[in-house]
Amino acid sequence: MSVDAPLRTAPAHAARPAAARRRRPLRGLWAKVLIALLVVVEVYPLVWMFLTSVKSNSDYLNHSTWSLPTHWEWGNYAEAWTTGHIGLYVRNSLLAVVPSLALVLLIGAAAGFALQIMVWKGRSLTLLVFLAGVMVPSQLILLPLFTVYFRTGLSGTLWPLVLTYTGTGLPLTVFMMATYYKTVPRELFEAAAIDGAGILRAFWTISLPMVRNAILTVGLVQFFFIWNDLLVALTFTNSQDLRTVQVGLLNFTGDFGATRYGPLFAAICLNVFGTLAVYLFLNQKVMKGLTGGAVKG
Amino acid sequence: MHRVLGDRRAVAILLGPALLVYTLVMLVPIGWSLGYSFTKGNSITGFSWAGFSNFQRLADDPAVHDALWFTVKYAVVVTAGQVAAGYALALLYTFYLKRASALVRTLVFFPVVLPTVAVGLLFQKFFQVAPQTGPVNSLLELVGLHSVDWFGSAGGSFWVLVLMDVWRSMGFYAVLLFAGLVDIPEEVLESARLDGASGLRLIRHIVLPLSFPVLMSSAIFSINGTLKVFDSIVALTNGGPGSGTTPLTLYMFQTSFTYGDYGYGSTIAVLLTVLCLLVTLVVFRVSRRDLTKG
Numbered sequence: 203m204s205v206d207a208p209l210r211t212a213p214a215h216a217a218r219p220a221a222a223r224r225r226r227p228l229r230g231l232w233a234k235v236l237i238a239l240l241v242v243v244e245v246y247p248l249v250w251m252f253l254t255s256v257k258s259n260s261d262y263l264n265h266s267t268w269s270l271p272t273h274w275e276w277g278n279y280a281e282a283w284t285t286g287h288i289g290l291y292v293r294n295s296l297l298a299v300v301p302s303l304a305l306v307l308l309i310g311a312a313a314g315f316a317l318q319i320m321v322w323k324g325r326s327l328t329l330l331v332f333l334a335g336v337m338v339p340s341q342l343i344l345l346p347l348f349t350v351y352f353r354t355g356l357s358g359t360l361w362p363l364v365l366t367y368t369g370t371g372l373p374l375t376v377f378m379m380a381t382y383y384k385t386v387p388r389e390l391f392e393a394a395a396i397d398g399a400g401i402l403r404a405f406w407t408i409s410l411p412m413v414r415n416a417i418l419t420v421g422l423v424q425f426f427f428i429w430n431d432l433l434v435a436l437t438f439t440n441s442q443d444l445r446t447v448q449v450g451l452l453n454f455t456g457d458f459g460a461t462r463y464g465p466l467f468a469a470i471c472l473n474v475f476g477t478l479a480v481y482l483f484l485n486q487k488v489m490k491g492l493t494g495g496a497v498k499g
Numbered sequence: 500m501h502r503v504l505g506d507r508r509a510v511a512i513l514l515g516p517a518l519l520v521y522t523l524v525m526l527v528p529i530g531w532s533l534g535y536s537f538t539k540g541n542s543i544t545g546f547s548w549a550g551f552s553n554f555q556r557l558a559d560d561p562a563v564h565d566a567l568w569f570t571v572k573y574a575v576v577v578t579a580g581q582v583a584a585g586y587a588l589a590l591l592y593t594f595y596l597k598r599a600s601a602l603v604r605t606l607v608f609f610p611v612v613l614p615t616v617a618v619g620l621l622f623q624k625f626f627q628v629a630p631q632t633g634p635v636n637s638l639l640e641l642v643g644l645h646s647v648d649w650f651g652s653a654g655g656s657f658w659v660l661v662l663m664d665v666w667r668s669m670g671f672y673a674v675l676l677f678a679g680l681v682d683i684p685e686e687v688l689e690s691a692r693l694d695g696a697s698g699l700r701l702i703r704h705i706v707l708p709l710s711f712p713v714l715m716s717s718a719i720f721s722i723n724g725t726l727k728v729f730d731s732i733v734a735l736t737n738g739g740p741g742s743g744t745t746p747l748t749l750y751m752f753q754t755s756f757t758y759g760d761y762g763y764g765s766t767i768a769v770l771l772t773v774l775c776l777l778v779t780l781v782v783f784r785v786s787r788r789d790l791t792k793g
Contacts, residue, residue: 233595237603240588243666244606250634251621263630267637305520313517320513321504328514335525339727339775341751341768345761346531347524349542369524372517388504395503402509430614432730433748437756448616452734463631466620473617481612485605488612493675 248474255279255467262463278464279472288469290443291450292476298360298435298446299428302367306375307421311413313372314379315405319388329380335373343370344437351438362438363446367428375420378494382416383409419491422484426492429477447473535765542761553766563767565742566750570774573660573746574725580665581721582714585672590702592673593680604677607670615667619734622663626650653743656736660744664731672717679713680706719782726775747771 254262255278257271265272283289317329343366351362386409394404410417435446445453454469481488536553540546557563588607592600610618626649627633636646649655683706691705729748732738738745738753745753747767755764 247621247625267632267634309516312513316510316513319504320510322510332521337775338529339771341748342532342772343525343528345535345755345765346528352542365524369520372521376517392503401503401506402512405513426612432616432733448614451616470617470620473614477612477614478609481609489608489674492611492671
């Protein structure tokens with residue numbers, strides 16, 4: 203139905219005989235029902251999640267799942283944040299995400315510049331070596347990294363996360379930055395160099411401002427990858443004090459013995475609405491960035 | 500003229516840090532893992548040489564066979580679901596909503612950015628039967644059916660998992676495929692319509708063949724992601740009931756960290772990598788052949 207309806211309502215058919223036109227409202231209705239259903243399927247789980255997050259335990263267990271909260275238990279959020287340690291986990295996540303993101307963008311952009319703008323032998327091979335990293339499952343690098351972090355005494359800090367996120371984020375970042383630098387003419391940097399700015403300065407003061415949109419896009423993509431990561435965080439956080447939001451949320455039920463539903467849902471809400479806020483402000487960029495990375499990867 | 504852009508010192512300064520981190524965090528560990536697959540032990544107890552025994556064990560281990568089968572089954576079903584749902588949405592955007600599609604596109608895309616762990620827990624509660632009847636089971640009871648204990652069986656868990664991952668990423672594939680559909684020249688569609696093709700026939704004979712390349716790249720991307728599935732499963736079922744929904748990634752993780760067997764864990768990781776490479780190669784070959792024929 204969804205496939206059928208749109209075509210027949212296309213403007214090319216507007217001049218059809220009356221019989222066809224009379225059937226059109228019905229088709230339009232079907233499509234509208236479909237879209238309404240789509241909206242419900244996308245939005246209702248989140249509405250339900252939010253409503254449940256402000257219910258008390260007895261409210262959750264004794265009333266129908268459709269019902270509104272009998273009274274709004276905002277304390278669930280405070281409980282999740284403090285007793286549930288979500289505050290600590292958010293801090294840990296930020297401490298891991300911000301440095302990794304800054305590092306991966308800076309050295310990724312520099313590498314993209316070196317691989318795309320600069321002219322030297324072996325640069326396409328080097329780009330290919332970076333690109334191959336997109337294919338490798340993280341499972342293949344976890345165990346040696348664990349050994350190294352353990353031997354060097356980095357375990358017990360957030361450094362393993364920062365280093366691993368930077369390394370695993372590089373393939374896509376380098377490739378996307380190199381692609382964006384294709385649109386910048388080389389001559390610009392030659393001219394700048396003749397005017398007395400070294401190539402390093404040209405990279406910093408001329409090229410970076412020119413690709414700042416690209417950096418924002420790649421940054422968003424990497425932000426979601428790193429913030430939402432579970433595998434790496436689960437592997438390298440060996441104590442509760444180091445847990446990131448995702449690892450903390452996974453163990454949330456355990457800490458409360460699976461009985462405190464309100465705070466659990468409040469914790470899920472905090473996690474979901476955080477990323478949703480970023481998306482609401484920058485959705486066009488996020489969509490372009492994430493799908494752009496896919497076509498090339 | 501290219502003298503400035505060929506400055507080797509500058510190349511080293513710009514590329515050096517990225518290449519160094521990439522080499523240390525990815526390239527060296529890849530080789531190292533290959534080495535581990537010939538050993539026994541872990542980083543705390545130390546390693547001893549094991550020859551090919553891990554590979555022998557891999558071939559005979561029924562848990563590996565189950566995990567491999569589950570991984571492939573999951574990847575095929577979810578890839579088909581994601582690409583099909585994405586394509587249906589993309590057709591809806593292109594031919595029905597047209598310029599008004601931006602809002603719906605943005606809305607359907609948003610689950611892509613949500614943390615998988617949060618979505619997993621949400622679906623777990625959404626489909627639960629006890630201690631409180633979740634919305635899905637309530638709905639079933641409302642229309643006169645019985646509640647289903649979705650997570651009590653491997654089959655039920657599997658379908659919830661599939662549903663969740665399609666829900667999570669259909670908006671992503673819709674946008675990807677929408678970009679491909681918009682590229683089809685309006686004149687081609689117009690002339691096909693003048694020749695009398697409409698509705699499903701127009702889709703089958705004109706739109707589908709023209710969007711075949713972007714469908715293929717979506718499928719390659721999807722299968723590459725679904726073969727590596729980890730977060731969704733850990734959050735939703737943690738591999739259960741029993742080991743009914745355990746893919747290779749999770750089995751590798753359990754072998755390495757729950758049982759402390761790094762050698763065998765690495766061997767499973769190698770198997771997973773080979774699987775990813777093989778599948779990508781096969782899909783590439785198939786898509787190339789079809790393109791030259793069509």
